[in-house]
Amino acid sequence: MNNSPSFAVPLADLSVLRASGADAAAFLHGQLTQDITGLPPGQARLAGYCTPKGRLLGTLVICRDPAQPEDFVALVKADIAQALAKRLSMFILRAKAKLTVEPIAVWGVQLAAGQQAASLPFAPPVDDAPFSVAQTDQGTWIAAPRAEAGPRRWWLLDGQNPPTEDHDASRLAAWQAADIAAGLPWIQAATQDVFIPQTLNLDLIEGVNFTKGCYPGQEVVARSHYRGTIKRRMAYGIAQPGGPADSLAGSDIFDAARPESPSGRVVNAASGDGETHLLLEVHLADLGTAEYRLGSIQGPHIGIQPLPYHIDSVEAG
Structure with missing residues (x-):
């Protein structure tokens, strides 16, 4: 991914939730x-x-709307956006708040390492610190986490015309693979109500605040954290040969040494260049020793790769 050129791609798999109102x-x-x-x-x-x-119904990348600081906007997977807004709205009661799914186009903009944005017909902000937010007259920009790739940004085109880019499917796969390499998990419809935050490493990437007070599932999440009982974590793997990734989320993975039952699940997947990039929820004790297979004991071998943050001693496979 380091040598890939700069590109922009529409992210049709993401939607924008807006929370507005004085109590948002x-x-x-x-x-x-x-x-x-x-x-x-x-x-x-x-x-x-x-x-x-304590089981996740969604993961969100959330920020204050730079144009309307009382409002919040959040990126979520498109296939759960409406259901998430509906469920959250059930608990608003007398609060002055409103949840909507906004008709805002989301694009991914990736710059090659060391390359400026001159090759693109628009100018992303200079600051590329992960999760920094900037507003320009072209929309809202959120710096995405990355492993080794050049700067990456989500681009929310609120009322703006999208660029006339070639919508190459390989670019979307490259963007999603970069999310996976960065260890960024997205809950989608196939994986709702399956994982607790720690098994997707949310506590390791500042997705859980343990001092903020109550929220649904807080007691379960806090108990697992303070008792040190996390036995499953999320790892990054690559399967070869690659295959269609659209239906892999929630699929079982197996350990060839213990074929009698699944040893984990696929969280997210992206295919390209003959490889399938995977985020996997697995037993922490198995990392470095298991011979993972995708889908069945006869499925493609999954080689475990390092994440850009520490979970345990993980050897590349």
Whole structure:
């Protein structure tokens, strides 16, 4: 990915939720795993929305709207956006808040390492610190986390005309693979109500605030954290040969040494260049020793790759 050229691609798999109203911050603060009332302008954060049993119904990248600081905008997977807005709205009650799915186009903009944006017909902001937020007359920009690729930004084109780029499917796959390499998990319809935040490493990438107070599932999440009982974590793997990734989320993976039952699940997947990039929820104790296979014991071998943050001693496979 380091040598790939700069590109922009529409991210049709992402939608934008908006929370508006005088009580929007307080309402979200009581629903999400993140400290929303303390979220400063110019910064985005990863957050989770859980069931009372602590299982994730969604992951969000959320920030204050630079153009309307009382409002919040959040990126979520498109296939859960409407359901998420509907469920959250059930708990608004008398709060002065409103949840909507906005008709805002989301694009991904990736710059090659060391390359400026001169090759693109628009000018992303210079600051590329992960999760920094900037507003230009072309829209809202959120710096995406990355592993080794050049600067990456989500681009929210609120009322703006999108660029006339060639919508190459390989660019979307490259963007999604870069999310996976960065260890950024996205809950989608196939994986709702399956994982707790720690098994997707949200506590390792500042997606959970353990001092903010109550939210749905907070007791379960906090108990796992303070008792040190996290036995499953999320890892990054690459399967060869590659295959269609659209239906892999939620699929089982197997350990060839223990074929009798699945040893984990696929969280996210992206295919390209003959490889399938995967985020996997697995037993932490198995990392470095298991021979993972995708889909079945006869499926493609999955080689474990390092994440850009520490989870345990993980050897590349």
